Amino acid sequence: MSTFYFIAFLSIFFAILVITARNPVHSILYLVLTFFTFTVHYILLNAQFLAIVNFIVYMGAILVLFLYTLMLMNLNKDNEPMKSNIVKIAAVFGGGCLLVTIVASLKTLAVSQPVVLQNPELGLVKNLGKVLFNEFLLPFEVSSLLLLSAMVGAVLLATKDKQPKTQPDGKLY
Amino acid sequence: MESFTNAIQAVPLNHYILLSAIIFTIGVIGVLLRRNAIIIFMSVELMLNAVNLLLTAFSVYRNDAAGQVFVFFIMALAAAEVAIGLAIIVMIYRNTNSLDINVLNRLKW
Numbered sequence: 001m002s003t004f005y006f007i008a009f010l011s012i013f014f015a016i017l018v019i020t021a022r023n024p025v026h027s028i029l030y031l032v033l034t035f036f037t038f039t040v041h042y043i044l045l046n047a048q049f050l051a052i053v054n055f056i057v058y059m060g061a062i063l064v065l066f067l068y069t070l071m072l073m074n075l076n077k078d079n080e081p082m083k084s085n086i087v088k089i090a091a092v093f094g095g096g097c098l099l100v101t102i103v104a105s106l107k108t109l110a111v112s113q114p115v116v117l118q119n120p121e122l123g124l125v126k127n128l129g130k131v132l133f134n135e136f137l138l139p140f141e142v143s144s145l146l147l148l149s150a151m152v153g154a155v156l157l158a159t160k161d162k163q164p165k166t167q168p169d170g171k172l173y
Numbered sequence: 174m175e176s177f178t179n180a181i182q183a184v185p186l187n188h189y190i191l192l193s194a195i196i197f198t199i200g201v202i203g204v205l206l207r208r209n210a211i212i213i214f215m216s217v218e219l220m221l222n223a224v225n226l227l228l229t230a231f232s233v234y235r236n237d238a239a240g241q242v243f244v245f246f247i248m249a250l251a252a253a254e255v256a257i258g259l260a261i262i263v264m265i266y267r268n269t270n271s272l273d274i275n276v277l278n279r280l281k282w
Binding site for chain 1: 185218
């Protein structure tokens with residue numbers, strides 16, 4: 001039980017570091033740690049399939065994509081201007097209001113039952129595979145179409161134009 | 174694995190909701206606070222993950238595998254979204270030479 005609270009504390013801690021780190025590379029590395037704590041949460045819930053997928057897809061693929069994109073850009077100089085103080089305070093205040101609203105709506109509910117794993121087989125690959133290929137077969141096939149279109153779109157967007165259009169004032173648009 | 178499963182026995186569902194709400198709020202604050210487009214995008218990922226964790230917790234709570242299948246689809250969607258989003262960010266960087274979203278104000282009223 002205390003494992004959950006320790007990991008939850010780490011999740012929140014690293015998530016705060018993600019949005020406060022000045023250097024974008026540090027920010028991405030903290031995001032990797034945050035996702036690792038989420039993987040531990042999935043293992044604690046005995047959702048082994050999701051733990052592995054989270055580990056491979058999020059930490060392996062998505063964050064490496066982020067890191068490579070950042071490397072393509074020359075951000076060595078610390079050139080990110082932060083927002084003004086009043087905007088910062090407004091942002092934190094607005095986020096706090098959202099949190100207070102959610103927590104207050106949670107308080108109106110009855111005291112919840114503990115999360116008990118009734119069926120230890122629930123999150124295993126065998127069980128999930130049966131559900132995925134029976135009830136959710138059509139969405140599964142459609143998601144392949146989604147990934148294909150995303151790949152085509154990414155290639156189309158990220159390829160450089162042969163001759164960039166030049167405006168009269170010399171700027172590229 | 175048995176000890177892990179026993180470790181979770183006593184955590185109330187409310188605490189999972191609370192954790193997800195906090196992480197989601199941190200993501201929202203990140204979107205409002207930062208000006209770097211990549212970090213804003215990472216905050217959106219943080220929000221997606223908070224929702225994923227909550228879906229899994231509810232799936233275990235209700236003993237229904239559909240929730241975990243939904244999380245799997247959300248992950249596939251997130252991968253596609255990240256590929257497109259980063260391609261757009263690369264294009265913005267090529268055209269404006271900066272990742273500052275305040276440069277992108279031409280549609281501003």
